[in-house]
Amino acid sequence: MATYKKRGYKPKNKEEERAFTEQGSTTAEVFSSLDESASRSEQWVARNQNYILGVIGVVAVAVLAYLGYYQFVQEPKNASAANEMLYPNQYFNEALQSTTEKDSLFMLALNGAEGKYGYLDIIEEYSGTPSANIATYSAGMAYKELQQYDKAIEYLEKVAPDEEITASLALGGIGDSFLQLGQTEDALNYYEKAFSKDVNELTTPRYLYKAGIAALELGSKEKALGYFQRIKDDFPNSEEARTIDVFIGMAQTQ
Numbered sequence: 001m002a003t004y005k006k007r008g009y010k011p012k013n014k015e016e017e018r019a020f021t022e023q024g025s026t027t028a029e030v031f032s033s034l035d036e037s038a039s040r041s042e043q044w045v046a047r048n049q050n051y052i053l054g055v056i057g058v059v060a061v062a063v064l065a066y067l068g069y070y071q072f073v074q075e076p077k078n079a080s081a082a083n084e085m086l087y088p089n090q091y092f093n094e095a096l097q098s099t100t101e102k103d104s105l106f107m108l109a110l111n112g113a114e115g116k117y118g119y120l121d122i123i124e125e126y127s128g129t130p131s132a133n134i135a136t137y138s139a140g141m142a143y144k145e146l147q148q149y150d151k152a153i154e155y156l157e158k159v160a161p162d163e164e165i166t167a168s169l170a171l172g173g174i175g176d177s178f179l180q181l182g183q184t185e186d187a188l189n190y191y192e193k194a195f196s197k198d199v200n201e202l203t204t205p206r207y208l209y210k211a212g213i214a215a216l217e218l219g220s221k222e223k224a225l226g227y228f229q230r231i232k233d234d235f236p237n238s239e240e241a242r243t244i245d246v247f248i249g250m251a252q253t254q
Contacts, residue, residue, distance in 0.1 A: 232245070232248065
């Protein structure tokens with residue numbers, strides 16, 4: 001147990017004097033060791049000063065270079081890409097509403113016209129930007145609507161998961177394309193990935209529903225029942241929940 005010693009304290013006997021002397025010696029050794037360590041550290045810093053300053057300089061230059069690149073190169077590139085997206089987005093949205101010119105409008109969205117970029121141009125010219133990622137998704141969905149399912153899968157597989165809902169929609173689009181190609185097992189696999197990617201009120205019940213239908217087609221009624229029941233329990237206000245009891249009944253009787 002440590003004992004507090006007042007200033008001017010004198011040992012009462014030889015044993016206390018010996019202990020007091022040893023404690024003082026130990027303390028002196030500790031401070032001496034600290035002094036030696038500090039001295040060695042100072043010497044090391046002095047010997048390697050140029051190297052240390054060089055490392056700091058490299059780091060500072062790298063940080064400034066990154067900030068400069070982002071401000072003067074990447075940000076303008078992002079802004080330009082976003083501006084170019086206006087043209088193909090217009091045709092894509094018109095195609096979704098059209099009943100007579102759907103295919104030609106999707107082609108305009110993909111390829112552009114009159115000197116304006118389409119999605120494919122934006123993907124090539126603005127690689128690495130958020131707009132290029134959205135353009136990749138939109139191109140995949142356009143090819144799906146054009147019933148070019150192999151190309152749809154090719155582009156949708158390249159969508160970076162920067163936004164969870166977009167990633168879920170891309171995975172679901174791949175599932176839809178595989179289903180149209182008659183590859184139901186692959187479709188089910190992607191539907192399962194889609195509803196697992198991001199749990200939300202929009203995409204999760206949609207792809208649970210599609211996964212259940214695909215599972216029924218494959219004869220996996222227990223898996224289908226689980227997906228349908230989850231819609232009923234977890235997403236009772238979704239569009240899919242309106243008729244889910246019918247599909248629950250189908251899964252129970254098949």
